[in-house]
Amino acid sequence: MGGGACTVTSDVTTTSVPERLAKNRFVLDEEESHIEIDQEVCRATGTAARIIAVCPAGVYSEQDGQVVADYAACLECGTCLAVAAPGALRWRYPRGGFGVSFREG
Amino acid sequence: MTAEATEPDFDVIVVGAGPAGSVTAYLLAQQGHSVVLIERGEAPGAKNLSGGVLYGRVLDEVFPGFAEEAPVERRITRHVTTFLTGDSSVSVDYAGRPLAEPVNAVTVLRAKFDAWLAERAEEAGVFLMPGVRVDELLREEGPAGPQVVGVRAGDDELRARVVVAADGVNSFLARSAGLRSKPPEHHLAVGVKAVISLPRTVIEDRFAVTGDEGAAHAIVGDCTLGIGGGGFLYTNTDSLSVGVVLRLDDLLKHGRTAAEVFDHYLAHPVLAPYLRGGEMVEYGSHLVAEGGLEMLGSVVTGGMVVVGEAAGLTINSGLTVRGMDLAIGSAVAAARGIGEAIAADDVTATGLSAYRRHLDDSFVVKDLRTYERAPSFLERDRMYGAYGELAAGIFHDVFAMDGTPRKHLVTVAREAFKRSPLRLRDVISDGWAGVRAL
Ligand SMILES: Cc1cc2nc3c(=O)[nH]c(=O)nc-3n(C[C@H](O)[C@H](O)[C@H](O)COP(=O)(O)OP(=O)(O)OC[C@H]3O[C@@H](n4cnc5c(N)ncnc54)[C@H](O)[C@@H]3O)c2cc1C
Ligand code: SF4
Numbered sequence: 073m074g075g076g077a078c079t080v081t082s083d084v085t086t087t088s089v090p091e092r093l094a095k096n097r098f099v100l101d102e103e104e105s106h107i108e109i110d111q112e113v114c115r116a117t118g119t120a121a122r123i124i125a126v127c128p129a130g131v132y133s134e135q136d137g138q139v140v141a142d143y144a145a146c147l148e149c150g151t152c153l154a155v156a157a158p159g160a161l162r163w164r165y166p167r168g169g170f171g172v173s174f175r176e177g
Numbered sequence: 178m179t180a181e182a183t184e185p186d187f188d189v190i191v192v193g194a195g196p197a198g199s200v201t202a203y204l205l206a207q208q209g210h211s212v213v214l215i216e217r218g219e220a221p222g223a224k225n226l227s228g229g230v231l232y233g234r235v236l237d238e239v240f241p242g243f244a245e246e247a248p249v250e251r252r253i254t255r256h257v258t259t260f261l262t263g264d265s266s267v268s269v270d271y272a273g274r275p276l277a278e279p280v281n282a283v284t285v286l287r288a289k290f291d292a293w294l295a296e297r298a299e300e301a302g303v304f305l306m307p308g309v310r311v312d313e314l315l316r317e318e319g320p321a322g323p324q325v326v327g328v329r330a331g332d333d334e335l336r337a338r339v340v341v342a343a344d345g346v347n348s349f350l351a352r353s354a355g356l357r358s359k360p361p362e363h364h365l366a367v368g369v370k371a372v373i374s375l376p377r378t379v380i381e382d383r384f385a386v387t388g389d390e391g392a393a394h395a396i397v398g399d400c401t402l403g404i405g406g407g408g409f410l411y412t413n414t415d416s417l418s419v420g421v422v423l424r425l426d427d428l429l430k431h432g433r434t435a436a437e438v439f440d441h442y443l444a445h446p447v448l449a450p451y452l453r454g455g456e457m458v459e460y461g462s463h464l465v466a467e468g469g470l471e472m473l474g475s476v477v478t479g480g481m482v483v484v485g486e487a488a489g490l491t492i493n494s495g496l497t498v499r500g501m502d503l504a505i506g507s508a509v510a511a512a513r514g515i516g517e518a519i520a521a522d523d524v525t526a527t528g529l530s531a532y533r534r535h536l537d538d539s540f541v542v543k544d545l546r547t548y549e550r551a552p553s554f555l556e557r558d559r560m561y562g563a564y565g566e567l568a569a570g571i572f573h574d575v576f577a578m579d580g581t582p583r584k585h586l587v588t589v590a591r592e593a594f595k596r597s598p599l600r601l602r603d604v605i606s607d608g609w610a611g612v613r614a615l
Contacts, residue, residue, distance in 0.1 A: 084456070167331075
């Protein structure tokens with residue numbers, strides 16, 4: 073990159089979360105998800121709304137009354153587990169070597 | 178079980194190659210112990226993220242002159258604190274060459290920096306196992322009660338005299354050993370961060386720094402939409418680390434999504450000019466412990482010690498988050514304590530409590546004590562909204578030349594205060610609590 077001329081036009085403030093995630097390196101574990109949801113407990117405890125709100129990667133969404141997790145996009149912060157009611161989520165780190173792999177950090 | 182099968186494979190197993198784990202492993206190897214360092218990421222640093230301001234004093238004791246060799250980004254010579262309201266901001270800018278020599282604070286990017294630390298450990302003889310997730314602790318009943326004797330990772334079991342849980346803020350190992358319980362939501366915050374690349378010259382011009390100097394901006398107020406926490410904007414060599422830290426209880430209470438608050442922050446008129454033209458090269462998130470001393474759990478059990486953020490070692494003064502230097506400080510204390518316990522052939526909780534004593538004597542616990550009241554002080558809502566409004570109101574009246582006669586600053590302040598929703602009682606109470614906490 074040269075000098076002070078800063079001509080890139082893309083605006084960092086207008087990119088969507090999926091666009092941002094697309095810049096990251098992920099090693100997808102195709103065999104197992106590290107997130108399992110207990111729909112009953114999730115619904116009964118109001119966990120669904122909480123995990124949808126706190127997840128910075130937009131991993132959780134509601135589809136046909138079920139909470140689904142797009143685990144491939146997970147940034148592994150553990151925030152969802154921290155706000156989930158006991159038993160609503162089974163969340164662990166992905167298997168060794170899988171998942172997000174920061175190049176900057 | 179035969180005696181052979183229970184023979185330890187290593188003197189020490191360290192789980193987690195963040196700053197706490199790599200420095201503990203390095204120092205123990207230097208003492209001549211056999212050490213394995215297990216990391217779930219494909220390489221050390223691959224899972225780690227922070228704002229990136231490392232207060233370097235303690236690391237300089239471990240690796241004298243590290244700032245010359247390690248992949249550090251910039252030396253921070255400028256600290257800017259900004260209170261934001263919806264459309265204005267008030268900043269305090271402290272720039273000082275004295276901050277640069279000897280190195281006070283540097284910025285780091287963890288993928289590179291943690292990898293460097295782990296390499297130093299390997300060089301000292303530590304056996305590094307990246308790409309391996311530890312699944313659970315191996316425990317046995319010993320003469321002095323339950324004793325951690327190793328770890329299980331998948332189908333493999335590894336045994337050691339001492340296990341070091343350096344596995345970071347979620348601290349699954351310490352929790353499984355009963356040393357910690359799930360932290361309450363007001364003791365945790367979620368950090369959302371992006372790295373935005375910009376040419377070095379642009380960074381130097383925008384932040385008024387030269388050479389390898391850098392700036393650290395701490396931002397409170399409207400940047401988090403009034404949610405307890407704050408924002409940061411730190412300079413790397415040719416990128417910016419920009420993010421928000423949001424207290425979980427407050428985020429849930431405000432009914433906002435984390436991504437929404439982050440977007441609001443990036444687009445804020447005070448932030449946007451710094452980021453203009455940059456390209457987002459990475460987007461990440463990580464939890465941060467915010468409980469201060471209150472969160473420091475039990476750090477020793479038979480056969481195991483807990484270091485770094487796994488033990489809850491962070492200080493959030495409202496304007497800075499410190500965790501890396503405390504992680505390194507706890508590593509120094511742990512390596513000493515473990516060394517003594519192994520030498521005395523007593524790795525029970527009693528023998529390993531030498532670690533806790535060294536930790537208590539170190540700057541880590543002393544600083545935690547100093548900031549003991551900061552977390553509850555920072556839980557006061559006014560910190561994140563009304564004070565910024567008040568400060569902005571005062572400066573508006575000072576600088577807005579609207580034809581009305583100028584007034585003394587005291588009068589201006591008094592009038593701004595009258596318009597503000599704050600009550601004097603709150604201000605005095607917060608001021609007093611703040612002085613005592615910070
Ligand atoms: C947004 C944000 C901003 C921050 N800003 C700053 C700052 O400016 N300055 C500062 O000093 N601190 C800052 N911190 C805090 C700092 O990042 C942490 O306190 C610090 O990283 C703690 O170091 P650690 O070695 O204890 O843990 P970590 O760095 O979290 O390392 C833990 C390691 O253990 C590994 N691990 C976990 N579980 C397992 C397992 N089961 N098996 C194998 N490996 C495992 C992880 O992959 C990781 O490598 C910030 C934190 C956040 C979230
Ligand atoms: S760990 Fe973090 S990124 Fe992953 S699903 Fe939970 S909240 Fe989202």
